[in-house]
Amino acid sequence: MSSSSSGEAPTSSGDASDASGSGTSTSSSGEAPTSSGDGSDASSGDSGDGSVPVDCSGVTIAGPVRQTVAQVRTNAYLDNVDVTRYAGIWEAHNAQTGDNRSTQWGALAGFALGVYSGQYVALAFETTADQAQIGQLFREADAALASAWSYWSISRCPGDFSSTMDACHAAGGAVGSLGWEIGSNTVPNYCHLEPNTTYYVNILFGTNGNPAEPSCPADVCGHVYQQTVSGN
Numbered sequence: 001m002s003s004s005s006s007g008e009a010p011t012s013s014g015d016a017s018d019a020s021g022s023g024t025s026t027s028s029s030g031e032a033p034t035s036s037g038d039g040s041d042a043s044s045g046d047s048g049d050g051s052v053p054v055d056c057s058g059v060t061i062a063g064p065v066r067q068t069v070a071q072v073r074t075n076a077y078l079d080n081v082d083v084t085r086y087a088g089i090w091e092a093h094n095a096q097t098g099d100n101r102s103t104q105w106g107a108l109a110g111f112a113l114g115v116y117s118g119q120y121v122a123l124a125f126e127t128t129a130d131q132a133q134i135g136q137l138f139r140e141a142d143a144a145l146a147s148a149w150s151y152w153s154i155s156r157c158p159g160d161f162s163s164t165m166d167a168c169h170a171a172g173g174a175v176g177s178l179g180w181e182i183g184s185n186t187v188p189n190y191c192h193l194e195p196n197t198t199y200y201v202n203i204l205f206g207t208n209g210n211p212a213e214p215s216c217p218a219d220v221c222g223h224v225y226q227q228t229v230s231g232n
Contacts, residue, residue: 056157063212064204066159067119073112073144083113086125086201104128106135110226112142113203117216120204122158129195131183135229137201141174145222148215149173153202154180154191161204161211167191171208174223 072081074093082088087103089111094101101109105125115121127133137154141147151161153169162169168191170178179190193199205216215221 054156056160059155059157060159061120061161061204061212064118064120064159064206064214067116067121070114070121072114074109083121084124086123089113089123106133106227106229108227108229110224112145112222112224114145114220114222115203115205115216116220117205117214117218120159120161120202123201123203124158124198125201126198127182127193127195131195133182133229134180134187134190135227136177136179137225137227138177139175139223139225142222142224145220146216146218147174147223148205148217148221149208150203150205150215150221150223151211152176152178152204154178154193154199155202156197156199158200158202159204160200160202161206163209163211171211 066084068082068084069080070083072078072083072089072092074089074097076093076097078089078092078096081092086105090101090103090107090109093099093109094103101107105127113121139150139152149171150173151169151171153160153162155168160169163171165171167179167189170176179187180193181187181190182193183195204211205214205221207213207215
């Protein structure tokens with residue numbers, strides 16, 4: 001992966017809707033992230049309160065396995081990062097750089113993340129108690145990583161991908177966004193999240209119409225991800 005010349009976290013200029021093109025810009029200079037596939041996380045999600053698990057049988061995709069570690073770029077190169085948790089990215093960043101960036105969902109700093117072909121990433125996060133938080137998670141192409149058609153979702157289950165799109169499931173090429181809201185907000189076409197609950201940001205490079213069939217033309221594909229967040 002190439003470093004950011006500004007020394008800042010990657011920024012996003014993606015618009016608020018998924019691109020309909022294939023988004024197939026590639027670069028031969030990207031380094032593949034370290035990967036460890038884990039096919040065991042396929043039956044339940046975390047309830048968020050430590051009590052009743054969410055039944056994810058029939059939801060978690062069959063075939064692709066969960067990628068648990070990766071090379072990630074913020075404004076630093078981070079090797080062997082735990083990508084089972086959203087906080088894992090920022091814990092690694094803070095440990096390496098001495099920064100004190102927030103590890104909570106909704107933090108504005110961006111990152112570039114590579115996903116191995118035939119695998120998916122499921123970043124677990126817990127929503128805050130804020131009943132009036134609204135945000136958008138943007139993605140855009142990264143110069144150091146191949147791009148392809150991808151699926152992403154916010155779900156109570158890891159590996160939740162669907163060829164049918166709705167407010168919590170999206171697909172497209174190199175540019176797109178997924179809106180989310182916590183609590184009492186009622187923004188049309190935004191994914192509704194409950195406060196103090198565990199969710200997953202799921203990312204997979206699969207072909208248009210068939211998430212389980214890899215779309216990545218290289219060993220690894222990736223995008224830059226960044227959020228905008230506001231209160232209501």
